[in-house]
Amino acid sequence: MTCEDAVKKLREAFPDSIHEETQFRGETTLRIAKSSLRDICLHARDRMGFDYLVDISSVDHFGQEPRYEMVYELYSLRNEFHLRLKTEVSEDDNTAPTVSDIWPTADWHEREVYDLMGIRFIDHPDLRRILMWEGYPYHPLRKDFPLEGKTTDLPGVAFSEPAPLAGGPFVTIPTDGTTQVREPRARHAGEIPSPEKFLAEP
Amino acid sequence: MSTTLSPVAYDGKIEGNVIFTQLDAAINWMRSHSLWPMPMGLACCAIELMAASSSRFDISRFGAEVMRFSPRQADVMIVAGTVTYKMALAVKRIWDQMPEPKWCIAMGACASSGGMYRSYAVLQGIDHLIPVDVYVSGCPPRPEALLDGLMKLQAKIMKEHSVTEQKKELLENL
Numbered sequence: 001m002t003c004e005d006a007v008k009k010l011r012e013a014f015p016d017s018i019h020e021e022t023q024f025r026g027e028t029t030l031r032i033a034k035s036s037l038r039d040i041c042l043h044a045r046d047r048m049g050f051d052y053l054v055d056i057s058s059v060d061h062f063g064q065e066p067r068y069e070m071v072y073e074l075y076s077l078r079n080e081f082h083l084r085l086k087t088e089v090s091e092d093d094n095t096a097p098t099v100s101d102i103w104p105t106a107d108w109h110e111r112e113v114y115d116l117m118g119i120r121f122i123d124h125p126d127l128r129r130i131l132m133w134e135g136y137p138y139h140p141l142r143k144d145f146p147l148e149g150k151t152t153d154l155p156g157v158a159f160s161e162p163a164p165l166a167g168g169p170f171v172t173i174p175t176d177g178t179t180q181v182r183e184p185r186a187r188h189a190g191e192i193p194s195p196e197k198f199l200a201e202p
Numbered sequence: 203m204s205t206t207l208s209p210v211a212y213d214g215k216i217e218g219n220v221i222f223t224q225l226d227a228a229i230n231w232m233r234s235h236s237l238w239p240m241p242m243g244l245a246c247c248a249i250e251l252m253a254a255s256s257s258r259f260d261i262s263r264f265g266a267e268v269m270r271f272s273p274r275q276a277d278v279m280i281v282a283g284t285v286t287y288k289m290a291l292a293v294k295r296i297w298d299q300m301p302e303p304k305w306c307i308a309m310g311a312c313a314s315s316g317g318m319y320r321s322y323a324v325l326q327g328i329d330h331l332i333p334v335d336v337y338v339s340g341c342p343p344r345p346e347a348l349l350d351g352l353m354k355l356q357a358k359i360m361k362e363h364s365v366t367e368q369k370k371e372l373l374e375n376l
Contacts, residue, residue, distance in 0.1 A: 131288065131323070132287070132288060132323070133287065133288045133291065138322075140322045140323070145322070146322075147320075147321065147322070148320065148321070148322065149321065149322025149323075150322070159287075160287050160322065160325075161326070161330075162322075163316060163319075163320040163321055163322065163324065163326055164320065164326065165320050170318070185315075185320075
């Protein structure tokens, strides 16, 4: 079976749920309805040999509606081809059905999406945060979350402060001084060393 | 506090293996030459920490080869790597479990200041949570830099007034 056959069979099986098919550099993407995500995934696994879920990711289209998008990257180890499924998640609803019972690897992937993007997965067996600590109030990969972070005030539990960005994550002041002088966030214990003494470049 | 204690004195008039010293100096000498580290390896700096304890660089030359994975047996915590906020809670908890006297070495840019990780997830220096005695620069520092940091810490310990500062309560009750 080739990828074209698989997509054709899938479209015959779910004529109403598959909205759009995109081809880009040999990669096939199907835009599907969220309500039939589980049915399509089960069908793809059991009938078409998509036995491997490579990755689940989410996209934040901030300012648009529907705001979020879930991306499922499937692979068939037997037939050696990929298939990408995309589905939309609205900001008001903010939920998606879990596929962790179809592919067990989805458990942690969905926890990561929940942690960083805030999309909740219905019937997930263990929907806890995976990277930030339990009780952290924000979802950092959303577009309206600043890169430097926000102050968290959970006394006795944890805290976080905005990181000193000074305009961006990687910035230097354009002078001919040392790396210490060029770094706007440097904390100095005493006087700044003279450039002659600690010149970084010849 | 800045006065260096004379570690040892030898009186040639007394026969036998007798040396004079101050109690502080003797305690400091013993402490500084048997610093058992708590290896808090969190990122790539831990690889250099491993190299420092291996045969080529051999941290045991300075009495710090006994890596203790139980904080209750450790003297110095070497924070080697990026401290995320989630891990920071565990680091603080392990630090609290270490018995006094204890010291801390922040190894590398991340542990000292957050390093290149200016982000919502990373604590900007472990000194926000626990007191740091020695900062070692580098990304990651070479093992020699860590050994230099350890020797700086030994020099710092030699200047401490162990009995008067740390046994204040005991001395008052005498």
